[in-house]
Amino acid sequence: MTTATTTATPTSGRTEAQEIHFKSDRNAKIRMYLGLAALVIWGLAPFYWMVVTAFRDVGYTFDTTPWPTHVTLDNFTTAFSTDRGNHFGAALVHSVIIGVLTTAVALLVGVFASYALARLDFPGKYAVLGVILGASMFPGVALVSPLFQMFSNFGWLTGANYQALIIPNISFALPLTIYTLTAFLSEMPWELEESARIDGCTPGQAFRKIMLPLAAPGLFTTAILAFISSWNEFLLAAQFSTKSTQTVTVAIANFTGAQPHQEPYTAVMAAGTIVTVPLIIMVLIFQRAIVSGLTAGGVKG
Amino acid sequence: MSAATSAPPRPTDTKPKKSKGLNAGQGRLGLMLVAPTMLFLAVIIIYPLFKAIQLSFQKDAGLDPATGLFVEGGNAGISNYTHWLLQKCGEVDCPPGTLGAQFYDALWVTLFFTVVSVFIEVILGMWFAMIMNRDFKGRGLVRAAILVPWAIPTAVTAKLWLFIFAFDGIANRLLSTVGVNPQLWTSDPWAAKFAIIIADVWKTTPFMALLILAGLQLVPGDVYEAAQIDGATKWQTFTKITLPLVKVPLMVAVLFRTLDVLRIYDLPAILTNGGGGTTSLSMLVIKQIRSGFHSASALSTIVFLLIAFTAFLFIKFGGADVVQRPPKSKKKEPAAAPGNPVAANATTPGA
Structure with a gap:
C-alpha cells in the first residue's frame, strides 16, 4: 500500500x-x-461517517461531502421522538439499568473466584478454569429456547421483568470478568499486604487501606468490560425484552421511520452516535488498562 | 472476548508469592470462593443446556405436514434431529423454502463466513500488530482508533454498514469512481455475503491485532537483532522467528474468533436480514423458535455441538499446545488448555 x-x-x-x-x-x-x-x-x-451523517439534514442523507455539511440537530430530536413508535429514550434507561445490575452481580460473584484462581491452590482448579473457559465459548443461541420456555413459565416475558435480560447477560459477563480480574489480581504486589501486616495493620486494614486502592483500577476496567458486554448484547435482548425492558440495541435495530420500508438513516446514525459516544469516551480514558485487560486473558493466560 | 485462563506470574517474576499463613486452609477457601461462580454458571448455562437437549427430544405441537392432523406433542425420538440433518419433515422431505430445508444453506454460509472472515482477520491483524509493534509517536491515538470498532455495539455496526452499503450510499459512490457498477449489498448473493464479512472484519480485526501484538511484545528484541546480524531476510525473520513465537497466542485468538463467527447473529440479522442467502445457523434457530421450540432446541443443540467440536479440534490439534500444561490436569479438562501454554511461552523468553 x-x-x-x-x-x-x-x-x-x-x-x-x-x-x-x-x-x-x-x-x-x-x-x-x-x-x-x-x-x-x-x-x-466508518465511525466518523456515522457522526457526520447524524448531524446532516435528512434531505441530504446521501451527500458524500467528507466533512460536515447541512449541519442540524433534528436527527437527535427524531431519534428521541416517540411519534413513530420508537422509544429510544426509554431504551437508554433500560440498557443502563440492565448494564449496571449485570456488572454489579458479575463483579461481586467474579471477584471471589478471581481471587481464588489468582492466589490460591485448590483441588479442581483446572476443572473450574475449564468450566469458565467453556462458558465463554458457549453459543448464546443455545440458551434461547430453554430460557424462553423457563422465563415464559415464570411469567417473565411480559412487563418490566429486567431479570429476564440480566440473568443471561451475567452468563456472558461473568467469564469475561473472571479472566480479566484474575489477570489483574495475579499481577498485584501482594507482598505489600504482608508488609502492612508486619507494620501492625489488621488483616482488614491491610486489605482496605493497601490492597483495595491498588485493585481499584483493575476492578474499574473489568467493570467497564462487563458493562460494554451487557450494553452491546442483542441476540437474547431481541427475544426476551418487552416494551418496558427494550434495550438500545433492540431499539436501534427496530427503528422505524416516517415511511414503511424506508430506513431513517440519519436518525439511526444519531441514535447510534448517542449509544456509542459514551463508550468511546470511556475507552479513550481507560484505553491502556482496557487493552491490557483484554489481552491479559489471551496471552498471559 | 479475550481468551484463556489462569494467572501465572509475569515473565520477570520468579515464582508466585504466597503468604505462608494462607497455605493451610487454601484448598477449602479456594473452593468456597469459586462456589458462587460455579453455582451461577450451573444455573444459567449448564441447566439450560441440558434442558435444551431434553426439549429437543419432544415433539412440537402443531399440524403434521404429512397427515395434516393436529399433533399433541410427546416423545419425538430423534425426529427433530433428522428434521434438520436429513431434511425430513415427518415422513417426507422438507419442501423447499421451509425452515427445515434451509439447514444446509445456513450451515455452509456460516462456515463460509467463518473461514473467509477469520482468514482475512489473521492476515490483517498480523499486519496491524507488526505496524504497532514499533516505537512511534502517537501510540495513544492509534490504540484509541483501533479500539473504536471494538467498542461500537454490533447492532450499531450493522446499521452503520447498512447505511454505508445503501444503494445510494458511500460504498457504491466510491466504487463508481473506480468504474465498478453499484452493488445490491443486502440482497445480491455475493455482495450480501461480503457486506457481512467486511463489517465483521472491520469490527473484529483490531481485537485480533491487539491479541497478536501482546504476543509479539513478548518476543525479545535481541532475537531480531541476532537474526539481522546473521543476515536473515525479512521474510525469513517473519517465518522463522515471529510466526513460531506468536503461534500460540495467534491460535488462541483464531480459536475465539472462529467460535464467535460460528455463532454469528447480530450482523446478518440486522444488516441483510438473511437477504442473498445470508441466514446464519443462529438466525435459523431464532426463526424456528416462533414455529416450535422443540425443533429449535434440536437445532441449537446441533450448533452447540458444532462449536464444542471445533473448540476441541483447535485445542487438541491446532497449535494451542496441550503438551506444555501441567500433566496432572491434562486428562481432566482439555478446555483449560489454551491459556497455559501461552504462559509457558511467556515465561521462557528467548527460548
Missing part, C-alpha cells in the same frame, strides 16, 4: 554507505507512518 518516497536529499559529508542506510531508515519510517495512518483511518472512518 505504501510507495517508497525519496525525500531524503543527499547531504555532503556522508559516505555513500551512510547515505543508503539513512535513506532506507527513512523509507522504513515513512512506510511505518503510512501504515499507522491506514490503521487510524480503518478504525475511525
Whole structure:
C-alpha cells in the first residue's frame, strides 16, 4: 500500500554507505507512518461517517461531502421522538439499568473466584478454569429456547421483568470478568499486604487501606468490560425484552421511520452516535488498562 | 472476548508469592470462593443446556405436514434431529423454502463466513500488530482508533454498514469512481455475503491485532537483532522467528474468533436480514423458535455441538499446545488448555 518516497536529499559529508542506510531508515519510517495512518483511518472512518451523517439534514442523507455539511440537530430530536413508535429514550434507561445490575452481580460473584484462581491452590482448579473457559465459548443461541420456555413459565416475558435480560447477560459477563480480574489480581504486589501486616495493620486494614486502592483500577476496567458486554448484547435482548425492558440495541435495530420500508438513516446514525459516544469516551480514558485487560486473558493466560 | 485462563506470574517474576499463613486452609477457601461462580454458571448455562437437549427430544405441537392432523406433542425420538440433518419433515422431505430445508444453506454460509472472515482477520491483524509493534509517536491515538470498532455495539455496526452499503450510499459512490457498477449489498448473493464479512472484519480485526501484538511484545528484541546480524531476510525473520513465537497466542485468538463467527447473529440479522442467502445457523434457530421450540432446541443443540467440536479440534490439534500444561490436569479438562501454554511461552523468553 505504501510507495517508497525519496525525500531524503543527499547531504555532503556522508559516505555513500551512510547515505543508503539513512535513506532506507527513512523509507522504513515513512512506510511505518503510512501504515499507522491506514490503521487510524480503518478504525475511525466508518465511525466518523456515522457522526457526520447524524448531524446532516435528512434531505441530504446521501451527500458524500467528507466533512460536515447541512449541519442540524433534528436527527437527535427524531431519534428521541416517540411519534413513530420508537422509544429510544426509554431504551437508554433500560440498557443502563440492565448494564449496571449485570456488572454489579458479575463483579461481586467474579471477584471471589478471581481471587481464588489468582492466589490460591485448590483441588479442581483446572476443572473450574475449564468450566469458565467453556462458558465463554458457549453459543448464546443455545440458551434461547430453554430460557424462553423457563422465563415464559415464570411469567417473565411480559412487563418490566429486567431479570429476564440480566440473568443471561451475567452468563456472558461473568467469564469475561473472571479472566480479566484474575489477570489483574495475579499481577498485584501482594507482598505489600504482608508488609502492612508486619507494620501492625489488621488483616482488614491491610486489605482496605493497601490492597483495595491498588485493585481499584483493575476492578474499574473489568467493570467497564462487563458493562460494554451487557450494553452491546442483542441476540437474547431481541427475544426476551418487552416494551418496558427494550434495550438500545433492540431499539436501534427496530427503528422505524416516517415511511414503511424506508430506513431513517440519519436518525439511526444519531441514535447510534448517542449509544456509542459514551463508550468511546470511556475507552479513550481507560484505553491502556482496557487493552491490557483484554489481552491479559489471551496471552498471559 | 479475550481468551484463556489462569494467572501465572509475569515473565520477570520468579515464582508466585504466597503468604505462608494462607497455605493451610487454601484448598477449602479456594473452593468456597469459586462456589458462587460455579453455582451461577450451573444455573444459567449448564441447566439450560441440558434442558435444551431434553426439549429437543419432544415433539412440537402443531399440524403434521404429512397427515395434516393436529399433533399433541410427546416423545419425538430423534425426529427433530433428522428434521434438520436429513431434511425430513415427518415422513417426507422438507419442501423447499421451509425452515427445515434451509439447514444446509445456513450451515455452509456460516462456515463460509467463518473461514473467509477469520482468514482475512489473521492476515490483517498480523499486519496491524507488526505496524504497532514499533516505537512511534502517537501510540495513544492509534490504540484509541483501533479500539473504536471494538467498542461500537454490533447492532450499531450493522446499521452503520447498512447505511454505508445503501444503494445510494458511500460504498457504491466510491466504487463508481473506480468504474465498478453499484452493488445490491443486502440482497445480491455475493455482495450480501461480503457486506457481512467486511463489517465483521472491520469490527473484529483490531481485537485480533491487539491479541497478536501482546504476543509479539513478548518476543525479545535481541532475537531480531541476532537474526539481522546473521543476515536473515525479512521474510525469513517473519517465518522463522515471529510466526513460531506468536503461534500460540495467534491460535488462541483464531480459536475465539472462529467460535464467535460460528455463532454469528447480530450482523446478518440486522444488516441483510438473511437477504442473498445470508441466514446464519443462529438466525435459523431464532426463526424456528416462533414455529416450535422443540425443533429449535434440536437445532441449537446441533450448533452447540458444532462449536464444542471445533473448540476441541483447535485445542487438541491446532497449535494451542496441550503438551506444555501441567500433566496432572491434562486428562481432566482439555478446555483449560489454551491459556497455559501461552504462559509457558511467556515465561521462557528467548527460548
